[in-house]
Amino acid sequence: MSARRELFLEEMELTPLWRLRGRDAAASAGVEQPHAGGLVSAASAFAAASLPAAADDRAARIARMDWGELKAAVAACTDCGLRKTCTQTVFGVGDERADWLLVGEAPGAEEDARGEPFVGQAGRLLDAMLAGIGLKRGEDVYIANVLKCRPPGNRNPEAPEVAQCSPYLWRQVALIQPRLILAMGRFACQTLLETEASIASLRGRVHRYQGVPLIVTYHPAYLLRSLPDKAKAWEDLCFARRTMAEARAQTESRAAAP
Numbered sequence: 001m002s003a004r005r006e007l008f009l010e011e012m013e014l015t016p017l018w019r020l021r022g023r024d025a026a027a028s029a030g031v032e033q034p035h036a037g038g039l040v041s042a043a044s045a046f047a048a049a050s051l052p053a054a055a056d057d058r059a060a061r062i063a064r065m066d067w068g069e070l071k072a073a074v075a076a077c078t079d080c081g082l083r084k085t086c087t088q089t090v091f092g093v094g095d096e097r098a099d100w101l102l103v104g105e106a107p108g109a110e111e112d113a114r115g116e117p118f119v120g121q122a123g124r125l126l127d128a129m130l131a132g133i134g135l136k137r138g139e140d141v142y143i144a145n146v147l148k149c150r151p152p153g154n155r156n157p158e159a160p161e162v163a164q165c166s167p168y169l170w171r172q173v174a175l176i177q178p179r180l181i182l183a184m185g186r187f188a189c190q191t192l193l194e195t196e197a198s199i200a201s202l203r204g205r206v207h208r209y210q211g212v213p214l215i216v217t218y219h220p221a222y223l224l225r226s227l228p229d230k231a232k233a234w235e236d237l238c239f240a241r242r243t244m245a246e247a248r249a250q251t252e253s254r255a256a257a258p
Helices: 003-011 023-028 044-048 053-062 067-076 107-113 120-132 159-176 186-193 220-225 227-257
Strands: 100-104 141-147 180-184 208-209 210-216
Touching: 023 141, 053 159, 067 159, 100 159, 100 186, 107 120, 120 220, 120 227, 141 159, 159 186, 180 186, 180 227, 186 208, 186 210, 210 227
Parallel strands: 100 141, 100 180, 180 210
Antiparallel strands: 208 210
């Protein structure tokens, strides 16, 4: 392990516990390896997703928006009522053609104040996590939340709020066309996978969102409160990196085929 990597892990209070495991070690730990399958690369494949019956018209309209229209729609949205209590909307930030899409739950107090997802202490931890696998905020990485407005008192998102805000996230995924989605936290996982399963039961496997590999892990804010689970999150990140490498290898192999 390089000295630079050790500094990142020290920042995350994980040394000497966090160590990159090889494929054999991951297999012995019961981590399912990614299965083969083509990636969805066309935006039309995302747009073909089924839409909630109660919001067909609205969701269909959002699904046709370009980046400028989408950002304006989020900034002006008052459909769920959260806009009345938050300072500003938090749309998302990063490379709009990124291979990596990170999805969190909802803005907190600092995100609400600055208009950017994952800032403050949780943001610094996320940056350290990304650095540990060779990534950097804004460079081939896009970060967004399920909710674009902060719930009062940082309470959990409510089902009607998630239902109103989800089409914005779906459209972000369609426009970005990522190679891999990292869902961080219970609400991100359950929203994207349409499940009520726990993070513990979803970890260590490659899921799919509209054909794109999706890896489940814990939210950085949760990790600040539950230090032992940082080691599990590191395993998830290493698993995500292997999954991305295999996806890229498959793409290159198909491109090289006669």
